[in-house]
Amino acid sequence: MLLxxxxxxxxxxxxxxxxxxxxxxxxxxxxxxxxxxxxxxITGLIPDPNTPGRIWARCDVAGxxxxxxxxxxxxxxNRGMDASSNHSVESLALSPHDPSILFRCSGEARGxxxxxxIHGSWDGGETWRLLTEQxxxxxxxxxxxxxxxxxxxxxxxxxxxxxxxSRGVFASRDGGEHWACTGLGAEPLKSLxxxxxxxxxxxxxxxxxxxxxxxxxxxxxxxxxxxxLYLSSDKGRTWSLLAEGPGLAFDELQxxxxxxxILYAAAGRLGLLKSTxxxxxxKPINQGLPAAEFPCMxxxxxxxxxxxxxxxxxxDAPVPIVPLYVSRDAGATWSLIKDYQPSDFTEYxxxxxxxxxxxWAIAKLRVDPFDSKTLYMSNWFGVSVSRDGGQHWSGNHYxxxxxxxxxxxxxxxxxxxxxxxxxxxxxICRSTDDGRSFKHFSEVHRPANYYCxxxxxxxxFTGGLVVYGVNNNGxxxxxxxxxxxxxxxxSCCLELPGGLMIQGIREDSVQEGVFLASIDGxxxxxxxxxxxxxxxxxxxxxxxxxxxxxxHRVPQDREWVENELLPVVWYQTKNxxxxxxxxxxxxxxxxAFYWGEWTEGLFRTGDGxxxxxxxSAGLPFKRxxxxxxxxxxxxxxxxxxxxxxxxGEGLWRSDDRGGHxxxxxPLDGRAFNASSVAVGGPGGDDLYVSCEPLxxxxxxxxxxxxxxxxxxxxxxxxxxxxxxxxxxxAVNPKTGTIEVGTCGNGTYRVVPKG
Numbered sequence: 001m002l003l004x005x006x007x008x009x010x011x012x013x014x015x016x017x018x019x020x021x022x023x024x025x026x027x028x029x030x031x032x033x034x035x036x037x038x039x040x041x042i043t044g045l046i047p048d049p050n051t052p053g054r055i056w057a058r059c060d061v062a063g064x065x066x067x068x069x070x071x072x073x074x075x076x077x078n079r080g081m082d083a084s085s086n087h088s089v090e091s092l093a094l095s096p097h098d099p100s101i102l103f104r105c106s107g108e109a110r111g112x113x114x115x116x117x118i119h120g121s122w123d124g125g126e127t128w129r130l131l132t133e134q135x136x137x138x139x140x141x142x143x144x145x146x147x148x149x150x151x152x153x154x155x156x157x158x159x160x161x162x163x164x165x166s167r168g169v170f171a172s173r174d175g176g177e178h179w180a181c182t183g184l185g186a187e188p189l190k191s192l193x194x195x196x197x198x199x200x201x202x203x204x205x206x207x208x209x210x211x212x213x214x215x216x217x218x219x220x221x222x223x224x225x226x227x228x229l230y231l232s233s234d235k236g237r238t239w240s241l242l243a244e245g246p247g248l249a250f251d252e253l254q255x256x257x258x259x260x261x262i263l264y265a266a267a268g269r270l271g272l273l274k275s276t277x278x279x280x281x282x283k284p285i286n287q288g289l290p291a292a293e294f295p296c297m298x299x300x301x302x303x304x305x306x307x308x309x310x311x312x313x314x315x316d317a318p319v320p321i322v323p324l325y326v327s328r329d330a331g332a333t334w335s336l337i338k339d340y341q342p343s344d345f346t347e348y349x350x351x352x353x354x355x356x357x358x359x360w361a362i363a364k365l366r367v368d369p370f371d372s373k374t375l376y377m378s379n380w381f382g383v384s385v386s387r388d389g390g391q392h393w394s395g396n397h398y399x400x401x402x403x404x405x406x407x408x409x410x411x412x413x414x415x416x417x418x419x420x421x422x423x424x425x426x427x428i429c430r431s432t433d434d435g436r437s438f439k440h441f442s443e444v445h446r447p448a449n450y451y452c453x454x455x456x457x458x459x460x461f462t463g464g465l466v467v468y469g470v471n472n473n474g475x476x477x478x479x480x481x482x483x484x485x486x487x488x489x490x491s492c493c494l495e496l497p498g499g500l501m502i503q504g505i506r507e508d509s510v511q512e513g514v515f516l517a518s519i520d521g522x523x524x525x526x527x528x529x530x531x532x533x534x535x536x537x538x539x540x541x542x543x544x545x546x547x548x549x550x551x552h553r554v555p556q557d558r559e560w561v562e563n564e565l566l567p568v569v570w571y572q573t574k575n576x577x578x579x580x581x582x583x584x585x586x587x588x589x590x591x592a593f594y595w596g597e598w599t600e601g602l603f604r605t606g607d608g609x610x611x612x613x614x615x616s617a618g619l620p621f622k623r624x625x626x627x628x629x630x631x632x633x634x635x636x637x638x639x640x641x642x643x644x645x646x647x648g649e650g651l652w653r654s655d656d657r658g659g660h661x662x663x664x665x666p667l668d669g670r671a672f673n674a675s676s677v678a679v680g681g682p683g684g685d686d687l688y689v690s691c692e693p694l695x696x697x698x699x700x701x702x703x704x705x706x707x708x709x710x711x712x713x714x715x716x717x718x719x720x721x722x723x724x725x726x727x728x729x730a731v732n733p734k735t736g737t738i739e740v741g742t743c744g745n746g747t748y749r750v751v752p753k754g
Contacts, residue, residue: 024704027753029716033076034739034747035437036429037349037397039404042378043145044092045364049301050099052370056125057383058089060140061568061744062403063722064104066125070368071376071385074400076745077121078722080128082700084693086117086723087744088139088569090165091149097157100124103176105150105162107137109570110695114138114165114216118150120176131172132179135164140569143211145312145363146295147191147252147266153235155199161236163189163204166216171236182236186210186221187228193253197260202232203279204239205250205265215571227267229279242279251295257304258330264307266297272309274331285327288334290319300367305330308337308390310362310377322359324377324390337390345384348395351443357381358393380425402746405568405576407453409741411678411730413460413507413636419730419739420466421747422453424568424576428468430487434732435739435749441468441487450479455580457505459535461512467536469502469517473575478502480517482536494539497526501574503554504583510590516609518583518595520554520574523547527554529595529609546609550600557599565628565647565696568725568743576743578727581631581676586657587639594642594658596632602644604658615658620649626697633677637684645674648697651689653710664710665689673699675726680733685709688738690726701726703740705752716752721745 041060048054057065063078063086081087085108095101102125107116116137119128138144153159160172161182168185169192172178188210195201206228213221227248230239249268256262261278264285271286271294292311300306307330311323322345324337338344342353350357361380368374375386382398405424412418417434429438443451450470459465464485471478478501480493496502500521508514513535521527528545532538547554555561561577568576586592591608594615601616620627626648635641644652644661651664651674666672675692687710691702701723703716716738725743732739738750 024702024713024715026715026717029703029718029753030751031718031721032436032749032751033400033402033745034431034435034749035399036402036404036426036746037399038381038395038401039398039423039426039746040744041145041361041363041380042383042401042403043363044089044148045366045376045378045383046092046094047366047368047376048094048099049096049369054099055376055383056092056094056102057378057401058092058104059401059403059744060088060144061405062401063087063106063745064089064092064125065401067383067400070374071383072396072399074383076400076721077125078128079126079720080119080121080130081722082693083117083695083698084723084725084743085115085139085695086119087725088137088144090116090137090139090141090144091162093148093150093152093160095152095157096154097152101152101157103131103150103152103160103162104128105135105137105164106139107165108140108695109138109212109215110564112215112218114212116164118162118170118176118179131176132170134167134179134181135162135170136167137165138212141165141211142571143190143207145361146207147205147250149189149192151192151194153194153202154196156235159235161192161194161202163192165189166210169204169236169239182232183239184230186223188223191250191253193255195260196255200233200235202236203242203253203263204230204232205253206230207251208247208249212571229265231279243275243282248282252297254297254299256299256330257301264297264299264331266294266309268293268295272297272331285331286334287332288327289325290323292319292323296362296364298365298367300372301369302372306372307331308365308367308375309334310365312362320359321355323362324365326390344392346392346394347397349397349440358384358395403744404746405743406727406741406747407576407578408455408580409728409730409739409747410456410458410580411732411739412458416732416734417737418458420456420458421728421739421741422455422468422579423741424452424473426453427451427470428453428456428466428487431739434735434737435747438747439487441483442490449475450477450481454478454502455505457507457515459507460509461507462535465535467505467507467515467532469505469579471501471574473572476501476574478519480536480539493536499525500527504580506580506583506585506593508590509585509587509592514591514608516583516585516593518554522553531608542609548597548601548603548612548614551597555598560625561598561628565626565694566630576727578630578675578743581633581728582629584632584634584642587634587636589639594632594634596629596644598628598630602629602632602658613658615654618661619644619652620646623649631674631676633679635679637680643677643679643687645677645689647673647675647694650674651677651710665704665713671697671699672702673697676729678729678731678738680731681707681736682734683707683736686731686736688729688731690729690740692725692727692743693723694725703729703738703750716750724748
């Protein structure tokens with residue numbers, strides 16, 4: 001017997017938390033996505049069948065994108081989003097009756113529950129409006145790359161149906177204004193499609209098992225491990241079971257123009273299936289395909305016997321590096337499109353000859369509705385386009401899809417306009433043009449495959465020297481790296497045991513060559529504080545880890561901080577929780593640093609972390625569940641001043657190095673997530689603070705600027721960008737340009753006007 005569903009969890013909170021604060025005017029600023037090239041997972045692609053060159057893309061962390069030039073460039077379309085989970089999109093649909101009408105499904109899981117949203121747009125995606133929160137979706141879950149879950153009835157523009165993650169099918173009979181559940185609750189639904197030629201017929205397919213069942217159903221989830229295909233002949237009002245099997249999984253459904261009863265299914269590990277009786281029975285059509293997972297397939301609308309598919313596999317799987325296949329006989333036989341060579345791929349942000357990322361984690365393969373020779377492919381990093389039937393591909397530098405999960409942005413201490421950022425799934429990047437564009441550091445991070453970066457510390461004393469941290473999110477290994485030529489050549493200095501992560505690195509403000517680093521994890525495995533006195537070439541762990549006595553692991557409350565409150569997705573630790581903001585050098589004093597622990601306190605040392613003074617008194621630690629410290633920022637122009645930013649509890653300041661604290665913002669008792677703080681600007685007393693909207697601490701996104709040290713404020717945020725999860729900010733002290741690092745939407749160069 002299926003368990004009853006958990007109560008719906010809403011990411012919204014009652015007022016007044018949905019305001020930045022009383023009396024904060026919004027002023028205009030220019031927001032420009034910094035050019036890097038690709039990033040997060042593009043899980044869905046929809047070429048517009050009515051307008052040549054228009055392609056919609058959905059992303060697990062960055063919302064919805066539109067290309068109007070055939071995939072050469074994209075731009076985000078998220079105006080109207082006000083919760084961070086709205087950017088985790090699990091499905092997208094265009095109305096076949098009016099291409100200016102779209103629907104999107106988004107959501108995530110937090111607090112042991114899943115929740116979701118259906119938004120609609122009636123102006124081509126320029127603005128979105130919330131329609132319902134009844135259904136649940138996990139747009140950044142482990143099955144996010146599979147088929148679409150929402151569709152408009154091709155015979156009735158007022159009927160819209162959506163298959164939610166675990167709460168059943170929801171239908172609207174008035175164009176999306178009102179919704180009601182029509183059944184199939186607690187089924188692991190994944191694909192939904194109206195029949196394009198038979199009125200009233202609606203199909204819904206399930207997976208074999210419910211993803212994340214242990215998390216969503218802690219008391220147990222009971223259901224036979226079978227895939228099922230359901231049919232409704234009355235537009236979703238009632239349902240009948242068409243097909244069922246222990247190995248089935250309906251990752252994606254496609255209809256053949258050759259016949260009304262011909263139905264294809266991408267079935268994961270079973271490969272591809274074909275039905276000739278309207279879905280009542282299926283036969284495998286895998287001749288010529290390797291034993292791999294096939295989550296997607298495409299039917300050429302102009303040549304219906306031509307089918308395409310792609311394997312979604314790790315780069316080291318025993319299949320071709322770019323595993324794309326074609327069938328010219330309606331699935332009877334398949335062949336590799338091409339044994340690709342590096343010369344077949346152009347305009348990618350990868351080292352010459354490295355094509356492995358192009359074939360990794362392919363989510364969708366689509367045929368252009370106007371030109372059978374034009375194919376589109378999406379994967380973990382962006383969208384690729386082929387104009388010759390898949391023989392050659394262009395990444396177009398992933399222009400506009402800067403959907404990177406940025407961990408930290410730091411400004412060079414002596415070179416205004418030079419910024420660095422670290423990111424999940426990316427090497428360290430450097431900008432020398434005031435944040436307009438970034439270039440990756442050399443990626444010689446083998447053999448442990450350190451494909452992620454955590455933090456960077458550019459030296460104020462030695463030109464070109466940057467000490468930084470890298471890690472592998474999969475194996476949970478981390479290492480210290482350094483460069484003396486700003487990333488042209490890099491070298492490994494120390495590899496650490498598994499289960500650790502370099503959380504922060506800071507250079508001593510007075511002593512050349514001295515760096516302090518904070519390592520997350522279990523102290524028994526090597527976590528704690530490390531010190532280098534030779535510019536990062538060698539590192540020594542301080543006795544006992546150098547941690548304050550009451551800290552037994554970092555984070556002390558790891559499951560809450562990393563699995564629930566701060567990460568981009570709840571089930572991944574050490575991924576876009578934000579780094580390099582819990583360690584700060586005291587200006588003008590040797591061996592003096594601040595170090596913060598998310599839930600346990602803020603500490604100061606004057607002897608290189610050999611001993612600590614607790615400076616937490618007066619700060620809102622443990623005031624409530626979300627009162628978590630996320631940034632510690634010393635004022636470089638005032639050695640006695642330091643700022644502390646808290647989730648929910650706002651921004652705090654001390655003018656005596658932590659001896660006493662006073663709240664700076666907000667002063668009206670409203671909730672505010674002071675996610676990152678930057679000090680300095682052309683005015684001499686400029687202070688900046690960003691607010692990241694979080695599912696468990698909902699606030700509107702904000703980027704506040706105070707020209708007078710926190711007495712008055714304006715909000716520079718552009719609401720047209722949706723609900724950017726701003727993890728980190730840094731400022732050019734000469735120009736006042738702000739570099740904003742987001743969890744999912746890359747980095748932005750923000751230029752205040754006036």
